[in-house]
Amino acid sequence: MSMPFYVSPEQLTKDRAEFAQKGIARGRSMVATTYDNGVLLVAENPSASLNKISEIYDRIAFAGVGKYNEFDRLREAGIRWADGTGYTYSREDVDARALANYYAQYLGAMFAEGPKPLEIEILVAQLGNELRPTKLYHLAYEGTITDEERFAVLGGDADTIKQRFADTDTGASDLRGALHHAVAALSGPDRSIPATDLEVAVLEDRGSRRTFVRLTDEVVGELLNN
Amino acid sequence: MGLPLFSVQEDPGPSFVSYLDAKGASMTLPTGVDSPHATTVVAVRAAGGVVLVGDRQATGAYIASRDVRKIEAADRFTAIAISGSAAMGMEFIRMAQLSFEHYEKMTGSSLSLEGKANYLSPLIQRNNLTTPFLVLPLLAGYDVNRKRGRVFEYDGAGGCYERGDFVVIGSGTPFAESALRLGFRDDMSIEDAVELAALAVYEAGDNDPATGGPDFVRNIFPMIVTVTDEGFSELSAEATATTFRTIHERRTATGGRPGGALR
Numbered sequence: 001m002s003m004p005f006y007v008s009p010e011q012l013t014k015d016r017a018e019f020a021q022k023g024i025a026r027g028r029s030m031v032a033t034t035y036d037n038g039v040l041l042v043a044e045n046p047s048a049s050l051n052k053i054s055e056i057y058d059r060i061a062f063a064g065v066g067k068y069n070e071f072d073r074l075r076e077a078g079i080r081w082a083d084g085t086g087y088t089y090s091r092e093d094v095d096a097r098a099l100a101n102y103y104a105q106y107l108g109a110m111f112a113e114g115p116k117p118l119e120i121e122i123l124v125a126q127l128g129n130e131l132r133p134t135k136l137y138h139l140a141y142e143g144t145i146t147d148e149e150r151f152a153v154l155g156g157d158a159d160t161i162k163q164r165f166a167d168t169d170t171g172a173s174d175l176r177g178a179l180h181h182a183v184a185a186l187s188g189p190d191r192s193i194p195a196t197d198l199e200v201a202v203l204e205d206r207g208s209r210r211t212f213v214r215l216t217d218e219v220v221g222e223l224l225n226n
Numbered sequence: 227m228g229l230p231l232f233s234v235q236e237d238p239g240p241s242f243v244s245y246l247d248a249k250g251a252s253m254t255l256p257t258g259v260d261s262p263h264a265t266t267v268v269a270v271r272a273a274g275g276v277v278l279v280g281d282r283q284a285t286g287a288y289i290a291s292r293d294v295r296k297i298e299a300a301d302r303f304t305a306i307a308i309s310g311s312a313a314m315g316m317e318f319i320r321m322a323q324l325s326f327e328h329y330e331k332m333t334g335s336s337l338s339l340e341g342k343a344n345y346l347s348p349l350i351q352r353n354n355l356t357t358p359f360l361v362l363p364l365l366a367g368y369d370v371n372r373k374r375g376r377v378f379e380y381d382g383a384g385g386c387y388e389r390g391d392f393v394v395i396g397s398g399t400p401f402a403e404s405a406l407r408l409g410f411r412d413d414m415s416i417e418d419a420v421e422l423a424a425l426a427v428y429e430a431g432d433n434d435p436a437t438g439g440p441d442f443v444r445n446i447f448p449m450i451v452t453v454t455d456e457g458f459s460e461l462s463a464e465a466t467a468t469t470f471r472t473i474h475e476r477r478t479a480t481g482g483r484p485g486g487a488l489r
Contacts, residue, residue, distance in 0.1 A: 049334075051334060054334070056331070073231070076332060077229050077230050078229075079331045080230040080245055080328075081229060081230055083242060083245075083324055083331075084230065084245070084246075084249075086324075087242075087320070102229040105228075106231070210327075
């Protein structure tokens, strides 16, 4: 009878973390930031149809980096949870914090007990109103959850981009300013990202219930070139 | 309710109803309860869109409510209206609104108008064949793929039929339909269709006790909706009141007789 080798919890956690980080680092990063009228989400994404950013509910957006199939499954679960909760209770009872907690539990469980940790990081963004604050919930591959007020960066290159964003941050500006700032942080000083390689969406109050709007390449290009 | 995750084999896909079924949350109903009924709504095809007019009364043994909204936006380019059990009808509207939006968010693209019409069929079938709370909706909207207005009616078993002219649902149907049959023309302007549809509901309110006509005492009028390439739009309270006042004044002038013409 063969016995499994003993592996210390420290070693196991380290190995799993390294595995997840490597997977995440293979993909491109994304930035989310608040601006004067809402929340802006910008991802580097050459695909026009496989989205990293999407709508969860009236005032909640989702973004994921890393393995597409893994975060897309969580995106679908989030939409189901939100629509199910709003149907059972009321639309105003759907809270991004609750969803972020469920995601955290799931990511944590997969990291500790799953066949392999998920190679993803996700973001749950909520546009505030009189009931709830504007929040960016950042979830790491192992289930760590942080709530940011101003901006969040996801992906393998997060530390560098975060630093670049923070160094030039002058507080909430208009959409154009926020987009310029986010794209500059994403691309760095040595290259520029064309509008067609950017996926951009906002959560913004425009007088209707749903606040999620995808910005087309044309709109993004125009905002960046002026 | 935790995070609703499904295995690949058991995933319910983008249908909200399939999702509710998968988590075992769809409703079962008691039988033999008397509940209020909602009645007459008409939907008329016109040039570049559709027009819907619906009365506002819910009727049980007595008048249960005078200001029910039987027409709602299912999404930006689609209107859904209900007749039959008011309780089930309201649930139906909610389910349709939620399902279309759910599909759009899950897949990243909207259902076609025909897709929406077909989606309701099994819901009607399931409801009507398993509960005593019969409900008969209609679906009308602007088809953004085909660039024209379309109207769909259903039978009690869930059969879905597209009509080229108009659809009428509810107990006032014989009277409303008669008016529409005489007055309908292909490619009517939206304005003409509004007048005709309003007259049809006025006729139903005049003859059918379960259909509410214009209520000048409470200032409650049948609601008027248009769906065009600009989306779902409800006529303002003033414009609606004016439309029905005009018909009413014409009738008052002739002592209640229609006068042999559509007026």
